[in-house]
Structure formats: structure tokens, C-alpha cells
Amino acid sequence: MKPAPFAWHAPEELAAALALKAVHGGEARFLAGGQSLVPAMNFRVAQPAVLVDLNRVATLDKLEFAEDGTLVIGAMCRYRRIERDAGVLRRLPLLAEALAEVAHPQIRTRGTLAGNLCHADPASEMPAVMLALDARFVLRRQGGEREVAARDFFLGPLATALAEDEILAEIHIPALPPGTGTAFLEVARRRGDYAMMGVAAVLQRGPDGRCVVARLALCSAGPTPVAAERAAASLVGTRLAAADFVAPAAQAAREIDPMGSVQASPAFQRHLACVLVPRVLALAAERAA
Numbered sequence: 241m242k243p244a245p246f247a248w249h250a251p252e253e254l255a256a257a258l259a260l261k262a263v264h265g266g267e268a269r270f271l272a273g274g275q276s277l278v279p280a281m282n283f284r285v286a287q288p289a290v291l292v293d294l295n296r297v298a299t300l301d302k303l304e305f306a307e308d309g310t311l312v313i314g315a316m317c318r319y320r321r322i323e324r325d326a327g328v329l330r331r332l333p334l335l336a337e338a339l340a341e342v343a344h345p346q347i348r349t350r351g352t353l354a355g356n357l358c359h360a361d362p363a364s365e366m367p368a369v370m371l372a373l374d375a376r377f378v379l380r381r382q383g384g385e386r387e388v389a390a391r392d393f394f395l396g397p398l399a400t401a402l403a404e405d406e407i408l409a410e411i412h413i414p415a416l417p418p419g420t421g422t423a424f425l426e427v428a429r430r431r432g433d434y435a436m437m438g439v440a441a442v443l444q445r446g447p448d449g450r451c452v453v454a455r456l457a458l459c460s461a462g463p464t465p466v467a468a469e470r471a472a473a474s475l476v477g478t479r480l481a482a483a484d485f486v487a488p489a490a491q492a493a494r495e496i497d498p499m500g501s502v503q504a505s506p507a508f509q510r511h512l513a514c515v516l517v518p519r520v521l522a523l524a525a526e527r528a529a
């Protein structure tokens with residue numbers, strides 16, 4: 241398959257990339273790793289008139305911890321760099337654990353986290369992980385910038401809060417406090433496939449061992465990633481024992497709205513959520529101990 245004709249620009253400065261987007265708006269698409277956009281163009285599902293290639297904008301390839309411990313990930317930081325980073329493995333292991341489930345190493349060598357989030361596939365792992373980690377996104381356009389919480393960014397399948405002239409410039413992930421454990425589990429037909437159901441958990445224990453913070457987010461669970469807020473809230477104050485996970489699992493299954501696919505009916509997806517939630521909570525609770 242071949243894409244429809246398009247113009248290609250490869251600026252070396254972010255300002256130039258934003259200027260091009262300001263001129264061409266919705267006619268133009270940013271090209272990051274190309275792992276979603278290029279297949280879509282080859283199938284002619286996407287037919288942008290203009291590609292603004294970000295691969296030469298060196299300042300966007302950023303991965304650093306700020307003084308307060310926030311991880312700052314730039315738009316052109318590739319998956320592989322994140323999952324292999326020693327600081328990420330030590331301080332935000334949930335990222336590396338979930339990234340290992342995204343596609344295959346070849347795709348992760350090119351693909352970017354920002355491109356993945358902007359693509360906003362509801363079956364994708366990382367949008368749910370961003371909800372669980374309470375990430376914030378910095379959106380830039382010519383002459384302006386705003387911050388959006390991950391929970392407000394995803395609007396529907398392949399739809400986000402990005403305006404036509406905006407770039408997702410940076411992803412900010414706050415440091416996890418001491419006593420926090422995290423985990424990610426999914427069920428996919430084959431390793432590297434999109435999940436039929438995936439669950440990310442963040443649990444923090446207080447000094448007495450009881451849960452003080454709980455976040456649960458699921459992928460392939462609705463038109464957007466789903467934060468199971470009531471299920472998570474019901475964990476706060478518990479000792480995070482196996483018996484404490486039964487009711488939250490049933491509650492999480494009620495909070496999701498899976499759409500079904502050729503691989504799994506919505507009922508099966510709900511069943512998977514009921515199975516995965518206690519398992520992921522048990523792992524996170526053990527790691528928080």
C-alpha cells in the first residue's frame with residue numbers, strides 16, 4: 241500500500257515545527273516514531289497533506305528527573321530509552337513494566353510515548369498507566385503553553401484534548417512517595433499484541449501499613465482509558481490483604497465500559513477485569529510493603 245501524496249517538512253527547531261502546524265492546522269500531522277501514523281497513511285485511513293517530522297528536533301528527545309523528582313519525558317523520547325533507563329527502573333518501575341507489554345522491541349525502538357498518547361488508542365497500555373501515575377501533559381503551540389492532566393486528555397477513541405495547532409511537548413510524571421508499590425498486568429492473545437484487558441495499580445501504605453492512596457486504571461476498558469475511582473477509593477484504609485481486593489474487583493468491573501473486539505466480547509473483558517484486578521493489587525501491595 242502507498243500513502244496519498246503529502247508534503248514533508250523536517251525542521252530542526254520546535255519553533256519552526258509549531259509555526260508549520262499553526263499555518264497548516266488539521267491538514268498537517270506531526271510525525272514521531274511513525275509506528276501508528278505510517279501504517280494509517282499506507283492504508284489511507286489517514287491522508288494528511290503535510291507531515292511535520294519531529295525527528296530532527298533534538299530538544300524534544302528529553303528524559304530527565306527534575307529536582308522535585310518529577311520525571312520529564314520529551315515528545316521524541318522513544319519507548320526503548322524509557323524502559324532501559326536506570327532512574328526509571330528504580331523510581332518509576334511501573335513505566336518499564338508496562339512498556340514491556342507494548343508491541344515488540346523493534347517498534348519500541350522507534351515509537352515514542354508522546355506519539356502513543358496522541359494516537360489515543362483505547363486498547364493501548366500507556367494511557368492507562370498515565371492515569372495511574374497521575375501524569376500531566378504540557379501542550380505547546382506557537383506563542384502559548386498549557387498543562388492538562390492525563391485524566392482530562394483522552395476524549396474518545398483516537399481523540400484527545402490537543403488543539404489543531406498544539407504539540408504534546410512534555411509528559412510530567414510525579415515522584416512516587418515512599419511506601420508506594422505499583423504493578424501492571426494484562427491479558428493479550430500473544431505477547432506484544434494490544435491487550436484484551438490491562439490494569440495498572442498504584443498503592444501507597446501509611447506508617448501503620450494501611451492503604452493511604454490507591455489508583456487503578458484500565459485499558460481496553462472503554463472508549464478511553466478508565467480510572468476505576470470508586471474501586472480505588474474503597475481500598476483506602478484497608479490493610480491491603482487478599483480479602484480487601486474482592487469488592488474492588490467487582491466494583492472496577494462495574495466502572496468500565498468495554499467495547500468488545502474480534503478477540504473478546506465485552507462480557508469476557510469484564511471477566512478479565514475481575515480476574516486481573518485482585519492480582520495486580522496483590523502485586524502492588526506486596527511491593528508497597
Ligand SMILES: Cc1cc2nc3c(=O)[nH]c(=O)nc-3n(C[C@H](O)[C@H](O)[C@H](O)COP(=O)(O)OP(=O)(O)OC[C@H]3O[C@@H](n4cnc5c(N)ncnc54)[C@H](O)[C@@H]3O)c2cc1C
Nearest residue numbers: 270272273274275276277343351352355356364408433434
Ligand atoms: C505491529 C504493531 C504492534 C503494536 N502494538 C502495540 C501495543 O501492543 N500497544 C500499544 O500501545 N501500541 C502498539 N502499537 C502502536 C505503537 O505503540 C506506536 O508507536 C504508537 O502508538 C505511536 O507512537 P509513534 O511515536 O510511532 O507515533 P506516530 O505514529 O508518529 O504518531 C501517532 C499519532 O500521534 C501524532 N503525534 C505524534 N507525536 C505527537 C506529539 N508530540 N504531539 C502531537 N501529536 C503527535 C501523530 O501526528 C499521529 O497522529 C503497535 C504498533 C505496531 C506497528
